[in-house]
Amino acid sequence: MPHPSSAKAITFSLSEAEYVTYTGFVIRRQERLVPSGRRWLSAIVVPLALGALLMAASALRDEVGQAEFGLMLLIGTIGYLGGFFGLRFEITQDYARRRVATFRADPSNRELRGVALRDDGLEYASASITVHYSYRGFTDVELTHDFILPWTSSASAVLVPIRCFASRSEAEAFAYDLRRRIGAARAVRATNTNPNQWQ
Secondary structure, eight states: OOOOOOOEEEEEEOOHHHHHHHHHHHHHHHHHSSOHHHHHHHHHHHHHHHHHHHHHHHHOHHHHHHHHHHHHHHHHHHHHHHHHHHHHHHHHHHHHHHHHHHHHHOOGGGSEEEEEEOSSEEEOSSSSSSEEGGGGOEEEEEEEESEEEEETTEEOOEEGGGGSSSSSSHHHHHHHHHHHHHHHHHHHHHHHTTTTOOO
16 A cells, blocks of 8 residues: 655754653653552552551450441541652652753753654754764654654654644654664664575
8 A cells, every 4th residue: 555755854843842741751651661560569558558557456446446447447548548649749740840941941952953864864953963863773663643753762762743744644654654764774784684694
């Protein structure tokens, strides 16, 4: 099935909201690679420990104390979980504020940027820096609602806003073209490193 041809070069200025969204993608991607089960363990262990302590306390009291056990456990668990999730929310909000401050503190974040698909790699340029990425250096190309994200590692991607394209289909064509070039570069590398290529 033929695929629409992609634009080979685009230009854009990064907005504050896009920067914050992008850093959020980086955080979530790292969380997928590093399971967060241990961070949630305390949300389970502490209420269980609290329940055990309340059971022991009620066992030492009269029948009234035993009757109050369920209510005490419920109130204690709600109070703990409320504090747990409240703290996580505040940490998340504080980190978002720090990302906004980081964007505003660096004037280069507002510079006009250009992304171009060259024969030998992807070029990312602004007034202060030009970076050339080999196609075989990309690990993945993610297409979200707002961005095309060619990932170079778990913590870094070339940010390409979809709003820069005339349509969603044009953005998809750009991502398709990039994936095709990455696949071709990997195939060449695999051929060049094949120990049996001269046999």
